[in-house]
Amino acid sequence: xxxxxxxxLCFFDPIMLSIVTARATMEADIRTGxxxxxxxxxxxPQVNSAGKLIGAEALLRWQHPLKGMIxxxxxxxxxxxxxxxxxxxxxxxxxxxxQLRAWSSDRxxxxxxxxxxxxxxxxxxPDFVKSVLSTIEEIGIDARKLKLELTxxxxxxxxxxxxxxxxxxxxxxxxxxxxxxxxGYSSLSYLKRLPxxxxxxxxxxxxxxxxxxxxxxxxxxxxxxxxSLGLAVIAEGxxxxxxxxxLQSQDCHAFQGYLFGKxxxxxxxxxxxxxx
Ligand code: C2E
Ligand code: CA
Ligand code: CA
Ligand code: CA
Numbered sequence: 542x543x544x545x546x547x548x549x550l551c552f553f554d555p556i557m558l559s560i561v562t563a564r565a566t567m568e569a570d571i572r573t574g575x576x577x578x579x580x581x582x583x584x585x586p587q588v589n590s591a592g593k594l595i596g597a598e599a600l601l602r603w604q605h606p607l608k609g610m611i612x613x614x615x616x617x618x619x620x621x622x623x624x625x626x627x628x629x630x631x632x633x634x635x636x637x638x639x640q641l642r643a644w645s646s647d648r649x650x651x652x653x654x655x656x657x658x659x660x661x662x663x664x665x666x667p668d669f670v671k672s673v674l675s676t677i678e679e680i681g682i683d684a685r686k687l688k689l690e691l692t693x694x695x696x697x698x699x700x701x702x703x704x705x706x707x708x709x710x711x712x713x714x715x716x717x718x719x720x721x722x723x724x725g726y727s728s729l730s731y732l733k734r735l736p737x738x739x740x741x742x743x744x745x746x747x748x749x750x751x752x753x754x755x756x757x758x759x760x761x762x763x764x765x766x767x768x769s770l771g772l773a774v775i776a777e778g779x780x781x782x783x784x785x786x787x788l789q790s791q792d793c794h795a796f797q798g799y800l801f802g803k804x805x806x807x808x809x810x811x812x813x814x815x816x817x
Pocket of ligand 3: 720743744
């Protein structure tokens with residue numbers, strides 16, 4: 542490789558080559574992983590003010606045969622870029638709906654809701670609405686118990702198309718939560734146009750809620766905003782009783798975080814809360 546000329550892009554740059562190779566390997570690994578069923582869903586409890594289980598968020602896990610458990614943060618971006626998030630997303634939705642149906646058919650868990658993360662690329666697919674509706678239909682769940690978590694950047698990308706798709710799903714009862722709220726680019730003017738049901742306070746605000754007055758102020762504002770727009774508000778990343786007490790004092794009534802349970806295989810989650 543020729544490395545003399547400052548900014549010259551060098552074709553055989555060994556570092557570039559190894560990055561490209563690593564990406565190609567991971568992409569192939571994701572393909573194999575889908576085929577060999579190495580992906581699984583964990584569920585994290587969502588609770589109300591009384592600490593009662595009200596639902597769960599499905600979180601993707603990858604049990605890699607050589608590398609062990611891989612965090613979604615480490616492969617979702619690549620799955621997005623490569624388009625593999627489409628088959629993966631289909632599998633996630635189907636699996637979460639099957640779990641939801643199982644809960645619905647048991648008296649103890651009948652009222653639980655299921656939150657599912659939707660990636661931008663997945664949402665932008667022309668047949669996204671059709672695919673969600675046919676999954677709901679085929680598996681036979683109550684659409685009102687399914688909550689799709691969307692992020693701000695996804696929503697603003699093409700607001701008219703977004704509103705149209707959300708409305709079609711809403712007409713069938715599907716709910717929407719705005720994930721990582723406050724970290725993106727939301728403008729209040731479009732927030733009121735979106736048919737949302739819930740705002741999710743990002744864990745980065747919750748983390749320092751008792752230490753950083755700015756985070757406390759942002760949290761208070763989000764809760765107030767939710768109230769004036771008629772939206773439910775849930776706080777994520779709640780780890781301590783003190784954080785919980787503060788959030789409750791600010792009139793937040795739904796919570797998710799390690800304090801109530803880490804993401805875990807379904808049975809662990811239920812054992813903790815339902816039979817308590
Ligand atoms: P997210 O949707 O914001 O999910 C919340 C993340 O916070 C999860 O990380 C969860 O395990 C973690 N968490 C929950 N409670 C606490 C807490 O009390 N303290 C701390 N420090 N962390 C907590 P995870 O499972 O590693 O997922 C990371 C991200 O990957 C998710 O962020 C989401 O953006 C993405 N992701 C996960 N599953 C899926 C999926 O099925 N589809 C898509 N498209 N994205 C997913
Ligand atoms: Ca989420
Ligand atoms: Ca989040
Ligand atoms: Ca987050």
